[in-house]
Amino acid sequence: MPTITVLKSDLEALTGKRFTPVQLESTLSLVKGELKEYVEATGELRIELNDTNRPDLWCVEGIARHLRPVKATKPSRKATRPASVHRIKVTSDVRGVRPYIGACVAHNVGVTDALLTQFIQTQEKLAELYGRRRQTVSIGLYPLQ
Numbered sequence: 001m002p003t004i005t006v007l008k009s010d011l012e013a014l015t016g017k018r019f020t021p022v023q024l025e026s027t028l029s030l031v032k033g034e035l036k037e038y039v040e041a042t043g044e045l046r047i048e049l050n051d052t053n054r055p056d057l058w059c060v061e062g063i064a065r066h067l068r069p070v071k072a073t074k075p076s077r078k079a080t081r082p083a084s085v086h087r088i089k090v091t092s093d094v095r096g097v098r099p100y101i102g103a104c105v106a107h108n109v110g111v112t113d114a115l116l117t118q119f120i121q122t123q124e125k126l127a128e129l130y131g132r133r134r135q136t137v138s139i140g141l142y143p144l145q
Contacts, residue, residue, distance in 0.1 A: 001050050002125050006060035008043045010114055014064030031057050031066050059122040098138060105144060
């Protein structure tokens with residue numbers, strides 16, 4: 001089962017709620033998680049997730065998204081997707097190694113140490129569990145320029 005380390009302050013900031021360790025223990029059951037350790041000095045939580053079919057929960061953002069209260073709102077307009085101005089160039093020597101490729105571009109995201117740590121942790125879990133220890137999957141974070 002995946003075990004992740006997150007900062008309690010990140011979880012609280014993303015959910016908009018404050019948690020005591022006892023509240024956190026019962027709340028994590030909503031995402032099939034267990035609090036394995038809480039290091040009060042650093043604010044780190046070690047959470048074991050008992051559902052390997054939910055990789056979206058393998059990071060603090062995914063857990064927070066699931067724990068946040070849902071506000072019922074009507075969409076004001078239909079979302080549209082702008083035409084992409086970016087292209088991925090795959091050289092012929094890579095095609096045999098990685099026959100499929102995907103990407104996304106995230107704008108206006110302030111990359112903090114905490115965010116980078118969470119991204120790397122999630123990347124490692126995905127590559128290890130779904131990517132067969134990096135044999136079938138490669139994941140990376142690159143500056144757009």
